[in-house]
Amino acid sequence: MRAMVTPQLGDPGLFEERDVEKPQPGPGEVLVKVVAAGTNPVDAKLRAGAIPGAVEPPAVLGADVSGVVEEVGAGVADLSAGDEVYYTPELFGPGANGAYAEYNVVPAAIVAPKPPSLSHEEAAAVPLAGGTAWEAIVRRLGVKPGQTVLVHGGAGGVGSFAVQIAKAAGARVLATAGSSNQGTLGELGADVCLDYASDDVAGAAAAENGGAGVDAVFDTVGGQMEEATGYTRPFGRIATIVPPEGDLTQLYLKNQTLYGVFLTRERARLDEITTLIERGQVKPLVDEVLPLNEVGKAHERLDSGHGRGKIVLRVSES
Amino acid sequence: MRAMVTPQLGDPGLFEERDVEKPQPGPGEVLVKVVAAGTNPVDAKLRAGAIPGAVEPPAVLGADVSGVVEEVGAGVADLSAGDEVYYTPELFGPGANGAYAEYNVVPAAIVAPKPPSLSHEEAAAVPLAGGTAWEAIVRRLGVKPGQTVLVHGGAGGVGSFAVQIAKAAGARVLATAGSSNQGTLGELGADVCLDYASDDVAGAAAAENGGAGVDAVFDTVGGQMEEATGYTRPFGRIATIVPPEGDLTQLYLKNQTLYGVFLTRERARLDEITTLIERGQVKPLVDEVLPLNEVGKAHERLDSGHGRGKIVLRVSES
Numbered sequence A, B: 001m002r003a004m005v006t007p008q009l010g011d012p013g014l015f016e017e018r019d020v021e022k023p024q025p026g027p028g029e030v031l032v033k034v035v036a037a038g039t040n041p042v043d044a045k046l047r048a049g050a051i052p053g054a055v056e057p058p059a060v061l062g063a064d065v066s067g068v069v070e071e072v073g074a075g076v077a078d079l080s081a082g083d084e085v086y087y088t089p090e091l092f093g094p095g096a097n098g099a100y101a102e103y104n105v106v107p108a109a110i111v112a113p114k115p116p117s118l119s120h121e122e123a124a125a126v127p128l129a130g131g132t133a134w135e136a137i138v139r140r141l142g143v144k145p146g147q148t149v150l151v152h153g154g155a156g157g158v159g160s161f162a163v164q165i166a167k168a169a170g171a172r173v174l175a176t177a178g179s180s181n182q183g184t185l186g187e188l189g190a191d192v193c194l195d196y197a198s199d200d201v202a203g204a205a206a207a208e209n210g211g212a213g214v215d216a217v218f219d220t221v222g223g224q225m226e227e228a229t230g231y232t233r234p235f236g237r238i239a240t241i242v243p244p245e246g247d248l249t250q251l252y253l254k255n256q257t258l259y260g261v262f263l264t265r266e267r268a269r270l271d272e273i274t275t276l277i278e279r280g281q282v283k284p285l286v287d288e289v290l291p292l293n294e295v296g297k298a299h300e301r302l303d304s305g306h307g308r309g310k311i312v313l314r315v316s317e318s
Helices: A041-048 A127-140 A157-168 A179-188 A201-206 A225-231 A249-253 A267-278 A292-304 B041-048 B127-140 B157-168 B179-188 B201-206 B225-231 B249-253 B267-278 B292-304
Strands: A002-005 A016-019 A029-038 A064-072 A084-087 A103-107 A148-152 A172-177 A192-195 A214-219 A232-240 A257-260 A286-291 A310-314 B002-005 B016-019 B029-038 B064-072 B084-087 B103-107 B148-152 B172-177 B192-195 B214-219 B232-240 B257-260 B286-291 B310-314
Touching: A002 A292, A029 A127, A041 A292, A064 A103, A064 A127, A084 A267, A127 A157, A127 A214, A127 A232, A127 A267, A148 A157, A157 A172, A157 A179, A157 A214, A157 A267, A172 A179, A172 A201, A179 A192, A192 A201, A201 A225, A214 A225, A225 A232, A225 A249, A249 B257, A257 B249, A286 A292, A292 A310, B002 B292, B029 B127, B041 B292, B064 B103, B064 B127, B084 B267, B127 B157, B127 B214, B127 B232, B127 B267, B148 B157, B157 B172, B157 B179, B157 B214, B157 B267, B172 B179, B172 B201, B179 B192, B192 B201, B201 B225, B214 B225, B225 B232, B225 B249, B286 B292, B292 B310
Parallel strands: A148 A172, A148 A214, A172 A192, A214 A232, A232 A257, A286 A310, B148 B172, B148 B214, B172 B192, B214 B232, B232 B257, B286 B310
Antiparallel strands: A002 A016, A029 A064, A029 A103, A029 A310, A064 A084, A257 B257, B002 B016, B029 B064, B029 B103, B029 B310, B064 B084
16 A cells, blocks of 8 residues: 655655555454545654654654545444544554555544544544544643633644634633734634734733633643743643643642643544534634645644644545 | 741741730631641741742741630621631731731631640641642542552651541552651551652552552652653642652653642631541641740751651640
8 A cells, every 4th residue: 555654753855655565454453544644743743753762663654544444353343344434543552553544454442433524634634633622621621611711822733623622611712823823713713812922922811810810721832831820820720732841830839730631542532522523613724635645745834833723635535 | 915926037046036916806807816836848938938929027927726716806607715726827918927926817717626636736737738638639639549649758747648638538558758757657557658768769659550650649848740750650640739840741741630739728628637537537747846935946847858747836725
C-alpha cells in the first residue's frame, strides 16, 4: 500500500512516498481503508523528535483517521466491513501505525462510528483535537453553566473545538487568536475575542467574576502559565496541552488546580463529540484539504504555529 | 490584654510581650478567650516576611485557637458564652488578629465546637494543619478506598493529619520522614514508612499499582515535584502546600493533575474533622506544649523544618 513514511526524525522535507506492506487485522482489531487523515501539532513534534523515544523511524505518523472498515479481526462483533468510522490510531509501541497511509489497523475498542453529517475530510479533523478539547473542557476542567473560560489559541485545532464545547457546556468564553483570526473566534461562538498581540488579555481575564478572574483557563499555546495563575480566580482551574513552565507560587497561594492533558484515545469520548456534532453544537474547522503526498507542506504549516483549525489530507476515495 | 507581638518582620528573637487593647466583637463576631494557640510553618513564613504584603507589623500572628467564647456580637445565634471552640482566625486584611494573645475576635461563621474528647492543647493543634490535610486528601485529591497515597513529611504538622485521614479514607499510605520519626509514621498508621535520607522513596512509589506508580502524592515538604511526576501514575494527582518548582513536562505527558493548597478556613470542614477525632480515626500529634511567652522558641523549631507534629502554646487557664 501507499504511505508517506518518516524515514528519519527531522524536518518536513524528509517525508518519502513508499510502498509498504498492507497491515492485517489481528484478534480484536479492524483493518480500515483511510479516506482522510488529520494533521496535528503532535505529529510535527513526533516527526521532529521532540518527544524522545516515542517514535522509531522508519515510521508512519498521523493521529486522525476517517475511513471505511474493510475487514474485521477475530472477536470483533460491533463493527463490520463497510462501516464508516473515525478515530485516533495507536501511535506508540510495537504495533504503532499511523494515518498517513492507505490502510490502518487499529483495536476495535477505540474506533467510533463517523458522525453521519460529516464528510470524511471533516471527520478526520475531529478525533485527536476534538477528543483533547473534550477531555480538557468537560472531564478535567469540569466546565459548568455560568462559568467563564479563557481559551488560549481559540482558532487553532484543539482551541476551535474547546471554544465550541465550552459554549455547549453553558460557559461564557473568552478566546485569543492573532488578528487575522478574530472573525473565526466570533464564528466559533466566543463571547469575547482577544488579539493576543494587541489586546490586554490578562486585564480582560482578571476583570471577570467581579475582578476575581476567570474560573478556568485552557492553554493550547504555552508560555504564559505564571500570568494565567494571576488572572484565574482563587480555587480556579488551568488545563494545558503544552509543558507548564514558569513560577507557580500563585497556583498554590490561590488554591488553584493545574491539569496536564495529553493524547489519549477512546470510543466513548468520540461518541460524546458525535452527539454534539449531530446536534449542530460543534463543527470541525477545516482550513485546507491537501493530497496525502503533500503532507510535508501540511507539516510546514504545523511548524509555523499559525494554524486556523485543521489541515486534512485526502488519502483515497471513499 | 497580654499578647506576643511581632513588632517587625524578621527572626524568632523579635517577639515582644506587650499589653494591647482587648478586641470587641462586632456584628456576626465572637470574642474568644484563647486557652491554647497552635503554631504552624505559615506563621514562621509570615513572621519572616516570606509572603510579601501579607502582614503589616506590628501584628499578632497565630493561626490556631482553642478557647472559650466570652461574648457574642449582634446577630450570632449559634454560639453562646461558655462554648468551647476551635478555629483558624482571620490572619489577613484590616481586621486581622492572631492567636498569640489572650483574646481573639473572629467571625462566628468560621468557628466550630471543640472536639469534646480533646484538651485545649490538643485541639489547638488541629484547625489549620488538620483542615489543610482534609482539604488536600479529601476535597482536592479525592482519595478513595483502594488507592495508594504517598505523603511527604508524614510526621509533620500537616502530614501527620494527612496520613491518618488518608487511612480513614481507605487508602494504602506510604509516608516519608527522617530516621528519628519512622516510629511515629507507623503509629500514625502508615503502611510503608520511608526514611527520605536513606530509603529509595522514588523506587518504592514507582513500584505501586504494578509498576504504574502511586495514585496520589501529597507534598508537605517541597523540592521534589519533578521526581513526583515520575513516580505518580498516568492520570494521577499531586497536591502541594509549598510552591511547585521544577520541570513539569511529565505532568502534562502523563495527564496528571496538580493541586495547590493554601490556608483557608471554614466551620464545615472542622466539623468533619471533629467527627473523625471523636470516632478515634484521627488524633492530633502534639510534640510539645510551651507557655505563650516562649513563642520565639517554637518559631526556632518551625524555622528548622524538623518538626514532629505540632508545638502548642499555653495561653491561659480554661
